[in-house]
Structures are given as C-alpha cells and as structure tokens.
Amino acid sequence: MYSQSGLKDIINTALVNLSYNEESERLLAPVKYVLSMGGKRLRPVLALLSCNLFSDKIDEAVIPATGLEVFHNFTLIHDDIMDKAQIRRGFATVHNRWNLNQAILSGDVMAFITNECFLQSPPGILPRVLRIFNKAAIEVCVGQQLDMDFERAAIVSREEYLRMIELKTAVLLAASAKIGSVFGGADEKDADLLYEFGKNLGMAFQIQDDILDTYGDTRVFGKASGGDIMAGKKTLLYVKASELASTEQRKKLHDIYTSGTMEPEAKIKAVTALFDQLGVRPAAESLAGEYLRNALGCLEKAGAPQERKEELIALTGALTRRES
C-alpha cells in the first residue's frame, strides 16, 4: 500500500516526465513553471489513494491522475487572470510574470494536455473515466462563473455560496476520488461512495481555504492574508457574518467590504474585527467539521478493508489541521 507522501513523489516525477509537443518553448514555459511550483497535489494523490483502496496496482492510473493536476493548474492560471491575482503559492502568477495573452494560451493548451493524460487510460475504462472527468470540468467552469457573479451580487445566501464551492472546488475532488476508484476496479456503488467522499472533503477543504485566507499565516499559506477581503469575495466568512449580523452590523460590513477608499490594512483589520465579533470563524470551522464527518461516513461504507482506508482517513485528518 502507498502512502500520501510516496504518491506525491510519484506524481511529481510523472509531472516532470510528462511528454509534450515541444515545438514551442514559449508556449510550454508557463506550463512547466506552474507545474513545478509544488503544492499538495491533492487531486492526483486522492485519485491514486482511491485506486489503491481497491487494488494494489496503481501504475495505469498515474498519468490520468497527473492529468487532474494539469487541469487544476489550468484553472488556476485562468482564475488568476480573472481575479487579477499577482501571487500564487509565493510565486508570480503567469499573467504577471509573462502577460495576459500568454496566460490565456498556455492555460488553453493545458486543457488538451489534460486530455492527453486521460487518453493513456486503458481503452476499456477510457469512456467512463473521461465522462466523469469532463462533467466535473464543465461544473468547475460553472462554479467559477458563480464566483464571478457573486462579486457583483449585493447578497449571497449560504445555499448559493455552498453550491458555488461545490461546483468550483468539490466536484473535482469528487471526480478525482471516483476516477481513482474506477481504475482500482470499484463497482458502481463504491465508485459513487468515493465520489461523495471526495465531494464532502472538497467542501471542507474550500471552507478551510476561506478561513486560511483571512486567518492564515501569509508565509505558510503562500497567498497574501486578507486577499479575499480585498477582492470583495463573498466567502463563507462573509456570508456567515451577513447571516449573524444585526441590521446595523450588516450595513457596516457591507460598507467596509465595498469601500474603494480604505487602506488595505485598515480594511482587512476592520472586516476581521467584525468577523471576530460575530464568531464566524468557529461557525465556519464547525461547518467544515460537518463535511469532514460526512466524508468519513462515505468512506466507511465503501467495500474495502479497513486497513486500506487508513491512508485516506489520514489525508482527511491532515486537511483538518492544515495551515496552508
């Protein structure tokens, strides 16, 4: 059985050895740049752990799993353009280091490099695997659209927020776990349980990401602290705060959040103070905990021996305690 860190190494090696159409180094330089930045490799690791849950043989799943990481990084490059983000994982974003056109085009080619990875699946499962992936890919785009829409929306409900992160983040983790299980030979019922496991894990993961963006340590987290506040993002913290606030507090929160004149530091401090006053951090943490328990419940029901589940349980635990 494989460990998380062993699988991360396997994925990193596969990423370095990916074979590309090498005709244009300019096109590929940003691709190699983002893929070499590191990161948790959560999606492919989740896929390979899910494969390993049902089978000792994971080698056929490695390149397709790597495709999940390529896809994820494609979305990051384009999201960073849309969010005007200058820094990602402590490095300059692609449109920042190169330019807008390069970030669009090098992102685009990654969508097809992803396909190329999936095309290395055995023909017998290729249609099924690609269908799971592609459905999630479309949903990720819908999620990003909702996220963009929310920036201009006056009010975002908790339900709308949760649906947005389900699409933008959770379905890809869900698809990763399900695809891995299909490679491992899981039946339809178990594959669906792994999907639900991944989805709940993804919900918790994104909620924690929101918490870390405001309360995390910049040096550890790799992004500027308070970035969501500065970007006017309707995160769970904001949505929760709106729910819990008095009419007066809600007006104050809205005024600060939409203020174009406040100094960044003052704005982040004022919003964080309101968040603290309303107790949104523990509320968000409790919701994340709920999703994590649901995730573990799905994993428990899957038809695999308990000892095979330990590594996925450990991954889930590690994500609850993460600082980046």
Place this chain on the structure above:
Amino acid sequence: MYSQSGLKDIINTALVNLSYNEESERLLAPVKYVLSMGGKRLRPVLALLSCNLFSDKIDEAVIPATGLEVFHNFTLIHDDIMDKAQIRRGFATVHNRWNLNQAILSGDVMAFITNECFLQSPPGILPRVLRIFNKAAIEVCVGQQLDMDFERAAIVSREEYLRMIELKTAVLLAASAKIGSVFGGADEKDADLLYEFGKNLGMAFQIQDDILDTYGDTRVFGKASGGDIMAGKKTLLYVKASELASTEQRKKLHDIYTSGTMEPEAKIKAVTALFDQLGVRPAAESLAGEYLRNALGCLEKAGAPQERKEELIALTGALTRRES
C-alpha cells in the same frame, strides 16, 4: 449521399440542439451567441463529407463533428482577445460585447463541451478519434503561439509562416477529414490520405484568408478590410512582399507596417500599393492553387468510388472561388 448544404443544415440543427449543463445562463450566453453567428461550418461539413465518402451512415458522426465546430469557435473567442479584435463575422466579439473575464471563461467551457461531443462517439472508435482530435488541438495552440511570436519578430521566413498556418489552421481541417473517415470505416491508409487532403485544403484556405483580409470586400468578408495590416500580422502577403522586395522597398514596407502614427486608411493604402507593386497577390494565389491541387491528388488516391468524391471536390472548388 449528402450535399454540402444539406450537411451544413444538419450541423446547424445539431448546434441548436446541443445539450448543455444549463445551470448558469451567464456562462452559456456567449457560447450560444458565437455558435449562432453562422459561418461556413467548414470543419464539421468536411468531417461528415469524409465520413460519407466511405459510408452511407453518418448519424453517429454528427455530434462529434459538431464538437469540431465548438472547438473552432472556442479558439476564435480566445484568439479575438489576443488580437484585440472587436468584430467577427459582422458581430461584436465576445470580449467586446461582454468582457475579458467572460470571454476567457465561456471560451474555456467550450473546450469541455467539445470533449462532451466527442464522448458520444461509439466506444470502439472513441480512443482513436479523440487522439486525432486532441493532437490537432494542441497543435492549434502551438500555431497560435507562433502567430503571436511573429507579431514581434522582425523577419518571418516563408517556411516559418507556412509552418505556423499549418498548425494554426490546416491540422484542424486535416483532423476533421480524418476523423470523419474513421467514422465512415476507412482503413489507416485512407484515413491518412484524408488527413493530407484536409491539411492541404487548410493551407490553401488560410492563404486565401490572408488574401481576402487585404483584398476582400468588408461587407462580404465580415471583418474589417486591412485588419491584418493594422494588427501588424506577418501574413503570406507580407512574407512574400519581404521576399520579393528590393532592400529599399523592404525598409519602406517595414517602416509603414510598424508605424504607430499613420492613419489606418493611409497605412492600409500604402501597404496594399507596395503589395500590388511587388505582385504578391498573384504569387499567393498561385501557392494556394498548388495546395489545392495537392489536396485533390490525395483525394484521388483514396479508396472510394469517384462519384462519392464529387461533393468534396466541389467543396474544394468552392473554396478557391470564395469571397468570404
């Protein structure tokens, strides 16, 4: 047997009836907008004619062929951003009518709608068909990169230019014809001949596009006349002119082409006058004719009855006489 116009209707109907993830109308509006603009539907028509060359049954190929049109329009949306194009086929481009972020994201989702179309291929040929498509998709990105690079390059050779249009335009027509032939049951040899047919057709098509951009009628062509000149594109006309020019003429051409101060009309007129002086239009037309003859030569060798080839021959002929 099907006619070009009959197949165009079939494709247009399929495009209208494409099933989407309908959760975000905002995301889909630009997709439906570009797909409803019309156009020649050259890639799917080519695919279906190539299928019909070998088989009477084309229905399984219709949705995958439609995917080729979706992909092509995805590239147009992103290319228009990169080229800062405001008008396409007589309509406002997506980033112009909506905004940059919307054009990036709605373009992105089209890459996965394309996959969705291909996923409706029979499982037996799905891996082969997707491999042909995806290789071409990556090459199209490389071609777009070379095209961008050429804008900043001082000199572009004829060979470099021809390789660029091969990647940016011709390989997708090649893949379209080959994919169609695979649906029709062609053997590897015939499928490769159809690929070469499509590639040569694509080379001729792009060269004519370059000619039409400068010499075409704006009302018929749907793009502003002289757009390539204004954008400083290294088209075949420019490359040919550089080849044929005296040192003095070459300097003059370069100075006018890179001038940031000349009025658009004066610039287009001056460049066109130089083109006329050097006879680049007939030279470009002769090169296009060469590619068309090569295309027909490949078609001739394909193992299908002559009467089945007539519609593809007619398509080739129509492209040589087109005005848009």
